[in-house]
Amino acid sequence: MTSKVAIDLDFLRSWIGREQTLEDVVTLDLARKFHATLELPGPPPERGQPAAPLIHFCLAQPAVPTAELAEDGHPAKGGFLPPVPLPRRMWAGGDVTFHGPIVIGEAVRRVSRVVDLRSKSGRSGHLVFVTVEHRLESGSRLLVQERQDIVYRDAVTGETAPQPVADPAGVGQEHQDVAISPPLLFRYSALTFNSHRIHYDRDYAVGVEGYRDLVVHGPLQATLLCNLAARIKGKPATHFSFRAQSPVFADDILTLNASADGAEWRLWTCRPDGPVAMSATARWADDAE
Numbered sequence: 001m002t003s004k005v006a007i008d009l010d011f012l013r014s015w016i017g018r019e020q021t022l023e024d025v026v027t028l029d030l031a032r033k034f035h036a037t038l039e040l041p042g043p044p045p046e047r048g049q050p051a052a053p054l055i056h057f058c059l060a061q062p063a064v065p066t067a068e069l070a071e072d073g074h075p076a077k078g079g080f081l082p083p084v085p086l087p088r089r090m091w092a093g094g095d096v097t098f099h100g101p102i103v104i105g106e107a108v109r110r111v112s113r114v115v116d117l118r119s120k121s122g123r124s125g126h127l128v129f130v131t132v133e134h135r136l137e138s139g140s141r142l143l144v145q146e147r148q149d150i151v152y153r154d155a156v157t158g159e160t161a162p163q164p165v166a167d168p169a170g171v172g173q174e175h176q177d178v179a180i181s182p183p184l185l186f187r188y189s190a191l192t193f194n195s196h197r198i199h200y201d202r203d204y205a206v207g208v209e210g211y212r213d214l215v216v217h218g219p220l221q222a223t224l225l226c227n228l229a230a231r232i233k234g235k236p237a238t239h240f241s242f243r244a245q246s247p248v249f250a251d252d253i254l255t256l257n258a259s260a261d262g263a264e265w266r267l268w269t270c271r272p273d274g275p276v277a278m279s280a281t282a283r284w285a286d287d288a289e
């Protein structure tokens with residue numbers, strides 16, 4: 001399927017190399033709200049303890065004035081991120097290496113860099129992938145290295161190709177149901193300072209972006225899976241990668257699944273009888289063969 005939007009790839013690729021550095025403090029307040037929002041087991045965390053895996057998606061997020069947000073609620077493109085002229089943004093996937101604990105109470109710095117931009121033709125239309133690398137540091141300590149894949153998609157048109165019906169995802173060796181509600185999506189948007197309207201503005205999500213309901217955040221699914229992996233193994237993973245394969249929506253039950261695969265665990269989310277929504281792999285460095 002060919003997009004009707006002209007895309008100047010050379011111009012967009014000139015964003016490669018652009019950097020942004022933002023600072024934050026891992027507050028006890030954030031850690032407690034994160035624990036409550038995700039309904040993590042055990043007592044709320046305390047200052048000086050390691051924070052739960054993937055809390056860093058909430059840290060050092062850009063804070064542009066409200067007037068500088070685009071129609072979709074994200075900061076207008078053309079600043080740190082390239083002005084890709086496709087309107088529908090999604091979080092497509094990522095790869096995270098944990099080098100050391102993020103300690104509640106410590107100051108952190110996130111250094112982000114645009115490292116790639118590619119145009120692809122997918123079953124759902126034209127796609128532009130932007131890859132961003134993040135380094136989370138505290139003083140001279142490297143805490144987390146992350147690759148983030150963002151995808152921009154064509155506007156919804158009557159011509160959008162019908163999607164093939166994917167097979168239902170299987171049930172994992174370990175599984176857990178999570179009720180997805182608008183308040184959960186709202187709380188996660190607030191924790192990550194993400195004003196993307198597909199997660200809280202149903203009229204916009206359905207009427208403008210063409211989804212059937214509010215969309216569940218990719219980073220929220222990744223965080224639920226990564227914390228499940230930590231619970232199963234009794235220790236946080238040192239490496240976690242994930243890919244969002246199909247969207248899931250509010251008012252669904254989201255099942256978190258996990259199965260051992262040698263020294264790794266394969267994880268995935270799905271709604272009842274639905275296809276894989278997100279697939280992921282968790283690894284532990286001291287378990288490598």
Ligand SMILES: CC(C)(COP(=O)(O)OP(=O)(O)OC[C@H]1O[C@@H](n2cnc3c(N)ncnc32)[C@H](O)[C@@H]1OP(=O)(O)O)[C@@H](O)C(=O)NCCC(=O)NCCSC(=O)C[C@](C)(O)C(=O)O
Pocket residue numbers: 089090091092093120121122123124125127149151153194196215216217218219243244245246247248
């Ligand atoms: C991404 C969609 C549109 C592509 O769907 P498609 O059917 O059009 O693509 P395809 O035909 O399967 O594949 C086309 C090409 O794209 C690649 N590709 C395909 N998928 C991926 C992926 N995930 N990551 C990396 N690459 C991917 C794929 O490998 C292939 O490359 P090739 O031509 O070189 O072989 C589709 O898979 C989809 O809808 N996935 C679910 C996305 C989702 O629900 N994300 C979370 C919610 S959005 C969100 O959290 C937002 C947030 C937090 O507010 C925020 O803005 O940051």
